[in-house]
Amino acid sequence: MAAAPLLAIHDYRLVFDGFEGTAHVLDGIDLELGAAETLGVVGETGCGKSVLAKSVLRLLPSPPARVVAGSIRFEGVDILAANDRAMRAIRGPRVAMIFQDPATFLNPVFTIGQQLLDVIAAHEREKPKAERRARAAMRAHAVSLLQQVRLPDAEALMGRYPHQLSGGMRQRVLIAMALSGAPALLIADEPTTALDVTIQAQVLRLIADLVRDLGLAVMMISHDLGVVASTCRRVVVMYSGTIVEDAPIARIFAQARHPYTKGLLAAIPTLAGSAAKLSGIAGSIPNLIAPPPGCRFHPRCPLAVERCRAEKPALRDFGGGHRVACHRAEES
């Protein structure tokens, strides 16, 4: 990254205040993303990957969410300090987001056209008066967006309601909405989890093609390393609110250094080794209200030593864009 990064997150700490106590959901996230860079964020349920994605657009309800420390900057704008107006100029036109379950992320009582036009009109209002488009031009834009995400018969689709569409079509509509403001960064929060496998492959190919054609930067949240591998060049592995490893995708598969990443890789079933029992990672996700001291992974780690219990490992640079947060990273 030569110039200033598109997105820079520094020492970001977020907690959720609840009845049972304060959950330390994100614990010191350091992450930078350049223009047109494709980044996958993987980790198991509850590791904070979706929370991190929503933080970038400040979509978390507060309370319970509370930022304790750190900063998030997008194109130099301090997201955490920006007012609502400034946030609206970012949401949609600069950073767009697509979501996990397309069934629930479209409003059931409005047509596809109404919803798409509403989003486009919202973006128009951010522009100076002279540059705003007429209603007809916005409609034409909406139709062309639907065509861009390869939906057949876009004109007729404008008058349809979400329940008349299949899951894959709904996700395409959401992608069209996300693209409507010509954003620089696309955040995809498990965009294929709710879809069946064949549709999943189509949607992933669509995203990959759009990203390449439009030069978008992507932050792809997933629990599936395979999904990330097919769309991203770089991957960040999260565990219990921390980044444990950050590396180019090929590097992760070839020479992962963090014991948790290795555990994840070992848990992927292979076509050849069907006879062997699948290996998992022993233990379960740590309690976020009273997280383990030191390295949060140490209770489940086969390599844990005394130091891991006492001292939180920092993300250290191993060259070639490879960062690992483990005291014993050199040994593996």
Next chain:
Amino acid sequence: MIVYVVQRVLLTGLMLFGLICITFTVSNVAPSDPAALAAGPDATRDMVETVRREYGLDKPIWEQFVRYVSDLARGDFGRSIVSTRAVGTELAQYFPATFELVALAMGLGVLVGVPLGMLSAVYKNRPFDHLVRVFAVSGVALPAFWFGLVLQLTFAAQLELLPTSGRLDIASPPPPPVTRMFLVDSLLAGDWQTFADAFAHAILPAIVLSFPCLASILRVNRAEMVEVLSADYIVAARAHGVSPWRIVAVHALRNAMLPTLAMIGLRYGWMLGSTVLVETVFDWPGIGLYAVSSAIAGDFKPVMGVTLLIGLNFMIANLVVDLLYGWLDPRLRAAQ
């Protein structure tokens, strides 16, 4: 959509038939002998029998039922014993007065209740929400007669801003009867002075009548809005940069309006049937007073007539709510 509408209309017809069966049965199993009642307290046995034949009460029950239904179809609700006038004529006189009041109260309930509920949900658990909650609870809890008297004392007796009771000033003649709703008739006649007078008379009773209705619309709308505002598609709309007020007033409200509409339909029927207290306090010659005084006099036909009329209104209200549901929610149209 057409199938949906036809289905709803047919269903309403079926319900109306059910209601007619019920009123017919009630009038036949009620302890008093209708023939003796009609003949009067001093009638001889022969006179009672004559009346019985005259009214067809000696015929088999199914014949009586057929006659009852065909009379109703011609708008014949029978005669009142007390006034000896046709019940249909009396209903046509009293019902518009009540309907006028209920329509005003409903308008007030919706126009104030829905926005307050919406704002309450937006400012959930903030001081504004708490204030609105106190307002809503008092709306449900305050007895209508007490609230009405307090308003009369304040706005009519002390401040002398509004008239105490009645539909019009004693000095001003009613507008030419078309609908018999003074507000509508005075407008049709272009008589603004009478309109203003009728409106001033209607304000206080409409407020008293609408208060509990307003409160329940408000609470239902608030609860629905709170739920809808946390829905995924609202998060998505925010993520796409739609402005917060547009999200609340357009994206969320339309979804939250569905259960609120059901409540509005129920409240309409409920209000029609419970105007008597307000009519008494404000000396409003409506259907509630008519029904109660007839019931006290043991005058059966008017009570049956009022029951049928309110029931019919309830059904029409529910039909309208059903049709609005279909219009608001495309999934219902498709499900049929």
